[in-house]
Amino acid sequence: MKVRKLIHSFKYAISGIIYTLKTQRNMRIHCIVAVLILIISLLLKFNRFELLILCFSISLVIVTEMINTAIEKSIDIYTKEYHPLAETAKNVAAGAVLISAINAVIVAYLLFFDRITQYIF
Ligand SMILES: Nc1ncnc2c1ncn2[C@@H]1O[C@H](COP(=O)(O)OP(=O)(O)OP(=O)(O)O)[C@@H](O)[C@H]1O
Numbered sequence: 001m002k003v004r005k006l007i008h009s010f011k012y013a014i015s016g017i018i019y020t021l022k023t024q025r026n027m028r029i030h031c032i033v034a035v036l037i038l039i040i041s042l043l044l045k046f047n048r049f050e051l052l053i054l055c056f057s058i059s060l061v062i063v064t065e066m067i068n069t070a071i072e073k074s075i076d077i078y079t080k081e082y083h084p085l086a087e088t089a090k091n092v093a094a095g096a097v098l099i100s101a102i103n104a105v106i107v108a109y110l111l112f113f114d115r116i117t118q119y120i121f
Pocket residue numbers: 024072079080081082083084086087088090091094
């Protein structure tokens with residue numbers, strides 16, 4: 001019985017991921033970029049620590065995007081009309097995605113810049 005409940009929870013979680021992928025263009029962009037970055041990092045033979053930081057940064061972007069989507073949907077249930085608190089909540093959630101994306105760009109710069117310049121020059 002507990003196993004069945006666990007499987008159901010897992011199914012709901014997967015359907016949340018699929019929903020976000022289907023409906024959110026930014027989520028698709030994050031995932032495509034994440035896959036490309038991971039392939040490149042494997043080709044460049046990143047060490048475990050570098051891969052760890054990369055995985056964490058990628059997860060942070062995807063997780064904040066999903067929480068942003070959940071917040072947007074929750075607010076949309078409550079009101080489709082303009083409401084200053086709805087605006088604030090959505091803007092704050094979008095701000096969280098922006099911060100995680102800036103973090104990912106900084107991490108990518110720090111991890112890739114030296115290696116890429118080594119290959120070019
Ligand atoms: N009910 C509302 N009241 C006030 N401002 C809102 C409301 N809904 C959205 N906004 C404003 O519009 C911005 C975009 O909201 P929206 O829900 O369209 O997000 P989105 O990121 O464009 O959505 P999606 O990712 O689904 O395309 C919000 O950040 C907020 O500033």
